Amino acid sequence: DAGVTQSPxxxxxxxxxxxxxxxxxxxxxxxVSWYQQVLGQGPQFIFQYYEKEERGRGxxxxxxxxxxxxxxxxxxxxxxxxxxxxxxxxxxxxxxxYGGETEAFFGQGTRLTVV
Amino acid sequence: xxxxxxxxxSLVVHEGDTVTLNCSYEVTNFRSLLWxxxxxKAPTFLFMLTSSGIEKKSGRLSSxxxxxxxxxxxxxxxxQTGDSAVYLCAVNNAGNMLTFGGGTRLMVKP
Numbered sequence: 001d002a003g004v005t006q007s008p009x010x011x012x013x014x015x016x017x018x019x020x021x022x023x024x025x026x027x028x029x030x031x032v033s034w035y036q037q038v039l040g041q042g043p044q045f046i047f048q049y050y051e052k053e054e055r056g057r058g059x060x061x062x063x064x065x066x067x068x069x070x071x072x073x074x075x076x077x078x079x080x081x082x083x084x085x086x087x088x089x090x091x092x093x094x095x096x097x098y099g100g101e102t103e104a105f106f107g108q109g110t111r112l113t114v115v
Numbered sequence: 116x117x118x119x120x121x122x123x124x125s126l127v128v129h130e131g132d133t134v135t136l137n138c139s140y141e142v143t144n145f146r147s148l149l150w151x152x153x154x155x156k157a158p159t160f161l162f163m164l165t166s167s168g169i170e171k172k173s174g175r176l177s178s179x180x181x182x183x184x185x186x187x188x189x190x191x192x193x194x195q196t197g198d199s200a201v202y203l204c205a206v207n208n209a210g211n212m213l214t215f216g217g218g219t220r221l222m223v224k225p
Contacts, residue, residue: 004157033211042119042203042215043158056212088156094211103149103163104211109156 004107025093138204
């Protein structure tokens with residue numbers, strides 16, 4: 001049973017470029033969230049999508065955008081990359097259960113380096 | 116603004132020691148508190164706590180929540196080198212949009 005899968009695993013980009021990161025949730029999970037984890041810090045919430053609708057957005061600039069597809073996979077786009085965007089980008093999926101939601105299950109992440 | 120603070124920032128112990136990791140929080144609409152272990156990349160789920168005073172246990176790990184004092188602790192007994200990792204505490208205020216603390220880095224020496 002496949003867990004949350006993310007691609008690519010590593011990426012090096014130049015300042016000013018654009019990047020797209022991809023995430024496939026656990027089968028049956030309809031909610032996908034994105035987090036940014038800068039080295040030495042805890043993950044920070046960027047976006048959550050549920051049933052293709054944006055359900056929440058963290059404190060990130062408009063250069064960050066995301067979408068969710070009919071098969072519940074998701075993409076995170078970052079435009080006009082800055083050096084400070086270098087981080088591990090984590091995707092998590094979860095599913096509603098009676099009275100709430102399952103815990104969030106995380107993928108292995110995409111390590112983005114901006115030079 | 117929701118806030119989660121973990122202490123200590125880092126900890127070095129020897130195999131067999133018992134450790135206690137702390138997590139305090141301030142959130143507007145608390146739903147649950149979660150503990151994750153992060154060794155390399157993917158945080159792996161340890162516990163979800165929703166009610167005060169009920170201890171959750173899994174092997175040598177246990178955790179408890181105090182919703183009145185707004186904190187949680189994670190205990191690890193008889194530590195092993197495989198317990199070396201960053202332990203993350205997160206609070207879910209609605210729909211799994213998690214607010215994480217900065218983590219506690221645990222190193223267990225042989």
